[in-house]
Amino acid sequence: MSVAGLYLHIPFCHSKCTYCSFITGSYEDLLVQRYLSALLREITTTANLLSPSARKIDTIYFGGGTPSIIAPDWIERLLNACYQHFSVDAKAEITIEINPADINPERLNYYRSLGINRISVGIQSFIDAQLKEIGRDHSAQQAKQAIVELRKVGFNNISLDLIAGLPNQTLEQWDYNLSNALELEPEHLSIYLLEIKEGTTLYAQIRSGRLEKPDEDLAAEMYDKLVNKLVGNGYQHYEISNFAKVDSQTHFYSRHNTKYWLDVPYYGLGVSAHSYQDQARYSNVKSTHTYIEKIENSGQAIAERIPLDNAEQIRESIMLRLRLIEGINLEEFQTRYNFDIMANYKEAFSELLENKLLEIANGYLRLTRQGILFSNEVFVLFV
Numbered sequence: 001m002s003v004a005g006l007y008l009h010i011p012f013c014h015s016k017c018t019y020c021s022f023i024t025g026s027y028e029d030l031l032v033q034r035y036l037s038a039l040l041r042e043i044t045t046t047a048n049l050l051s052p053s054a055r056k057i058d059t060i061y062f063g064g065g066t067p068s069i070i071a072p073d074w075i076e077r078l079l080n081a082c083y084q085h086f087s088v089d090a091k092a093e094i095t096i097e098i099n100p101a102d103i104n105p106e107r108l109n110y111y112r113s114l115g116i117n118r119i120s121v122g123i124q125s126f127i128d129a130q131l132k133e134i135g136r137d138h139s140a141q142q143a144k145q146a147i148v149e150l151r152k153v154g155f156n157n158i159s160l161d162l163i164a165g166l167p168n169q170t171l172e173q174w175d176y177n178l179s180n181a182l183e184l185e186p187e188h189l190s191i192y193l194l195e196i197k198e199g200t201t202l203y204a205q206i207r208s209g210r211l212e213k214p215d216e217d218l219a220a221e222m223y224d225k226l227v228n229k230l231v232g233n234g235y236q237h238y239e240i241s242n243f244a245k246v247d248s249q250t251h252f253y254s255r256h257n258t259k260y261w262l263d264v265p266y267y268g269l270g271v272s273a274h275s276y277q278d279q280a281r282y283s284n285v286k287s288t289h290t291y292i293e294k295i296e297n298s299g300q301a302i303a304e305r306i307p308l309d310n311a312e313q314i315r316e317s318i319m320l321r322l323r324l325i326e327g328i329n330l331e332e333f334q335t336r337y338n339f340d341i342m343a344n345y346k347e348a349f350s351e352l353l354e355n356k357l358l359e360i361a362n363g364y365l366r367l368t369r370q371g372i373l374f375s376n377e378v379f380v381l382f383v
Contacts, residue, residue, distance in 0.1 A: 002264040004277070005059035005256045006086065008039065008078060009270030010067040011288055014101065014137045035271075035288060036074050038295035040081050042269045045299030047085035054265070054277070057082075058089035059256035061096075066122075068098035072110040079114055093118055093255040095159075100138040100146040108153045118157040118254075119150055120190070126180040127173055130166055140180070147184045157252060159188035164226065165219035166194055174222045178229050187252035189235065189243045191226055193219050220373050227369070240323050240372055261320045263313070271301070280307045314339050319382040322375070327366025341365060348381050 012032060047055055060082055062075065075096065082088060095118040096111060111119075125131050126140040150158055160181055164174055181189060227237055235243040236251070239261065244252040259266050265277045268284070271291040275282040285291050285303040294301040308316065314337050321328045334340050342349065342365070349365075352358040357371035357378055371378055 002259075002262075003056050003058045003089065004054065004265040004267060005061065005259045006057045006082060007061045007063060007256070007266060007268040007270075007273060008043075008067075008082075009268065009273045010062060010064040010070060011035070011271050012069050013064070013066045014069065014099070031288070032070060034292050036070065036078070038292045039078065039270055041299055042295050042301065043078070043081040044085050045295075046267055046269060052087070055085070056087045056089070057092065057267075059093045059095070059259065060088070061094075061256040063097050065097075066099045066102070067096050068102040068107070072107055072114075075111070075116075076114055079116075093157075095120055095254070095256060097122060098146070100142040103142075103146040103149050105149060105153060108149060108155070112153055112155070117155075118159065119155050120159040120161065121146055121150075121186075122161045123181070124161060124163045125166065125169075126177050130169065130173070133168075134163075134166060144180070144184065147186070156187070158186045159190055159252075159254065160184065160186045162189065162191045164191060164193050164222040169222075171218065171221055171225065175225060175229075178226060182229070182233050187245045188254065189230065190241055190254075191243070192241050193223060223373060224369075237325050239325060240367075240375060261323050263317045263320070279313055280305055282306075310337075313337075315382040319379045322365075322367055322378065325366065327364040330360075330363055330365055345381070352378060 060079070067075070094116045096116050097120045099122055121143070123143045124134065124136055126143065128140050131139065147158065162177055162181060230243045231237055234245065236246045237243050238253055242254065246252070266275060267277070268274045271284060271288045272286045273284050282302050283304050284301045285294060291301045317337070318328065318341060328341065330341055349358060356368050357374055359366060359368050367375060367378065
């Protein structure tokens with residue numbers, strides 16, 4: 001079995017972004033203490049239910065929400081619990097998501113002392129008016145200064161998040177955001193096309209007419225500019241939304257996120273977190289209060305377990321691997337799953353190949369640049 005990854009969800013924020021559909025809430029001291037105590041217990045319970053071999057992990061990811069909102073000594077307690085109850089690889093990738101507004105040298109040095117070696121910075125835009133519009137609580141200058149401070153204390157694996165297709169965002173503004181990101185020379189960039197999800201503030205703003213729905217053709221132009229500019233500046237485009245520096249010694253792919261695309265086990269702990277193990281998907285309850293109560297009572301908060309039969313596992317694996325720019329090694333896939341993709345999807349794929357949404361090159365089936373823009377139309381075949 002491939003070595004698993006561990007995800008810890010911290011569902012607290014200073015304020016909620018208008019586009020956010022994740023399970024998050026405001027920081028309330030008593031609630032935070034109860035939640036983190038529950039998370040400690042879930043770490044123990046989860047590990048105890050696993051076999052010794054399944055407890056081997058080589059990535060730990062603190063996501064949210066805003067993990068940097070909580071006191072660093074809580075991060076230390078959570079990490080200590082992971083090391084106590086799991087077998088953590090000596091060269092594990094340990095990531096924490098941070099908000100630029102939370103950065104100070106003392107906190108960053110603390111993170112370094114804990115063995116955290118990868119930082120994901122939620123920037124989204126380098127234009128203050130856009131940041132304010134979407135509910136971010138930091139400025140563009142704070143974002144830039146955060147990277148300076150990270151470098152000062154010795155972090156050399158930094159990822160930046162940006163969003164394309166924000167309301168009223170122009171192509172020129174998007175180019176400005178990309179240029180500012182490149183000036184900071186991050187090792188990794190995660191760049192997402194804005195998704196408007198029901199239940200978010202942004203959805204309500206657009207539905208009420210306060211904001212116009214972002215133009216899909218413009219978003220496609222932004223994506224083209226993104227790929228051309230980043231690849232032209234030496235970044236490798238390795239997944240639909242992700243770019244990394246690569247040299248002869250190493251690459252800066254997100255090792256943790258790559259597990260999601262390669263059918264590797266991962267354990268998601270915390271409210272609404274998802275796990276995948278033994279050909280089954282698990283998800284925790286979506287209420288923070290319910291999560292705490294369930295963990296306090298039983299040590300578990302699983303709301304749903306979905307077993308996957310062989311056909312479902314194959315469909316999911318095809319869809320997730322197609323997110324990778326290199327695509328699917330057809331021979332390797334057939335060996336692993338005893339399944340010939342091209343024979344079984346001959347009719348469906350013939351149209352996609354003819355329309356140049358998919359291509360086969362050097363034994364790999366992959367999305368074309370056009371196919372990436374219309375990836376949802378491709379992926380619907382496997383849902």
